[in-house]
Amino acid sequence: MVAGLLFFVLPVLLASCSLLPAGPMPQKQHGPAKAMIEGVPFFAQEEFQCGPASLAMALNWSGTALQPADLIAEVYTPGLKGSLQSAMVSSARRHGRVAYPITGSEALLAEISAGHPVIVLVNLSFSWYPKWHYAVVIGYDQQQGRVILHSGRNAGEVLSSRVFMNIWQRSEYWGLLVLPPDRLPAGGREKEWLAAVAGLEKSRQWQAAxxxxxxxxxxxxxxxxxxxxxxxxxxxxxxxxxxxxxxxxxxxxxxxxxxxxxxxxxxxxxxxxxxxxxxxxxxxxxxxxxxxxxxxxxxxxxxxxxxxxx
Amino acid sequence: MLKLAMKPVSFFLVFSFALLNFNVHRVQAQMVDTHTVIAEQEAADKRARVADFLAREEVKEIMIKQGIDTVEAQKRLASLSDAELTKIAESMNHLPAGGDGLGTLVGAAVFIFVVLLITDILGYTHVFSFVKHQR
Missing domain, CATH: 1.25.40.10 (Tetratricopeptide repeat domain)
Known part of the structure; x- marks a missing residue:
């Protein structure tokens, strides 16, 4: 219930899925120097379909064989030309996966270096003219100041950390892990994990729960x-x-x-x-x-x- | 044409609604679900945190100065609603853990604020207009 409420309280953000601009400029941060998750499948998105595409990538990594097209009905809201965060969470649960929200760069780096891809919500434009977009972060390199993501039509797109942090900051650094129920997040905390697992019960995924x-x-x-x-x-x-x-x-x-x-x-x-x-x-x-x-x-x-x- | 169709259509609708079964089945298993367990555990945690806070010497000192019976205050704590506890617990999050130079000054103000918020909610003081008294 607590997790559910959280999503209602969060501003209703939408991803209308434009393609990412390329940007230069490096920046540094804490944590391991660099990490790259191999074997995260890539699905090129159709127009406005970054939600289903990103979720499909994360779900496939977690061991389910689903195509973005299988997820459109669960995730995509045609009237909004985008996918709501709450829909992403509930869809992951319906497929027996733990949807665990994270926030901030420290958590992001910790999860990536633990081998967990992270779905992020970014705003490619300004707050007064939002272009919301979902992408999957699969790696980073702190020395070079780079973040690597599957995004839009680009597999393994390399983005400067500075640009990435700018566009991610607009969603208040919203990230989502889609994990098999036997795998704890790197920064897994008891309360948060239990709330996420209880969400599986709501979706009647008793075995996964x-x-x-x-x-x-x-x-x-x-x-x-x-x-x-x-x-x-x-x-x-x-x-x-x-x-x-x-x-x-x-x-x-x-x-x-x-x-x-x-x-x-x-x-x-x-x-x-x-x-x-x-x-x-x-x-x-x-x-x-x-x-x-x-x-x-x-x-x-x-x-x-x-x-x-x- | 539309008017003509209206009557049979509404009859049909009324009739079909009458056929619907509105009986609410009695819920069989009265298990406490996990969401409820988690929510109650959180409320209990908050209550314990506030109780610990009230038991601190410096807090007791302030309360005694105001003529508040600290034992009675702990008892009143037990009857607080979840919403009231959440409000207190949230304000306690702003309390600095350790005191550095600047932090102690800010901390003292926040500290007094938390104490007054609690005494307000417990019904001893009426400092903040946003605290609604139940009693």
Whole structure:
């Protein structure tokens, strides 16, 4: 929900996809001296179609075989002659990929040197006459002051860092990673990663979400939200044992939090362990908290079901 | 022509709407979804941060000077809404972590601002007109 809100709050930016101007002038920055990601496929864009083209490049790199044409319906808004950032995010999720927004040059360099291509939104013109455009950054060279991108009809276009930073700055340095759910971003932070993975649940990509949470747990084994997410997505996959185990873990981490007990109660009920289910549901109600209404309904449901089967 | 068609068409529409099933199915599984979990965890984090802030000696000092019972203040904190907590947590982000020459001066002003914002929201003071009192 938090991630979703973020995208609504962001100014509605559109990419109408002109081709990039060539520019000179080098500049320096921090991080590793240079990096280049090999094997990012290039799709030359059709008119106004930089959104689908850029997304297709990132998705193919992440291991899905999709053509830009496959993505037009999901991403492109004909009336606006462009693609909204929120549409790019949701499309990536619909294909089981974690859409992880980043911002700023430090994050960009870190991700590129970790081998993750970054979709960037740039404004090729001025703010009062915007020409928004999506491109995929695949490399940089700090000594030479260069940024290398797949953009428009140019594969591996070389742009001076100065020009790139100028045109990128106009989108407040908006960048997007499209990652397989088992691959954490270089600058991956727990909250942001979990919010991005939770987005997969919204797109009903339960398998990808489960992998995303499992990946989080490898690094942040004590994350309550990650255990809850893993439990929830396992439940949707009908993997009840794994789901119950995850909710147990969550309950151990935060024994005063009713949410884990509430969800555990449902899984136990479905496993036919009605006595344990009832105890867990009761525990959640006793603990209370902001979700108390949900807990009460759970207890009600489980009590009724037990009476019905008797 | 159009008028003639109007009547049968509207009858048809009314009839077909009547056939629609407006019954809302009762949601079966009352699982707490992950989005809710994340949102609640964030709110809890914020509450803890504000509680820690209120427990700081220099903050307590200011509050006691204003005649505020610090134990009661911590209790009132528990009843704050998410929006109020967010406002406080955001203003706390402007607090400088360490004090250098210039930073301490700016920091002191921000510091007082945060304390007053909290006491305003908690209903002890009424310094800022943008803070709406619930009680």
């Amino acid at each position: 489960a992998i995303g949470y499992a990946t989080a747990l490898k690094k942040w084994g004590k994350s309550f939200a990650a255990w809850m997410g893993f439990g929830n997505s396992s439940y949707r996959l009908h993997e009840l044992d794994a789901s119950a185990k995850a909710f147990y873990q969550a309950a151990l981490l935060q024994p005063d939090n009713g949410m884990a007990f509430n969800n555990l109660a449902h899984v136990l009920a479905e496993q036919g362990k009605s006595k344990d289910a009832l105890a867990a549901a009761q525990r959640a109600v006793d603990l209370g908290g902001p979700s108390i209404d949900t807990f009460r309904r759970t207890l009600e449901d489980i009590t009724q079901n037990i009476c019905a089967t008797k």
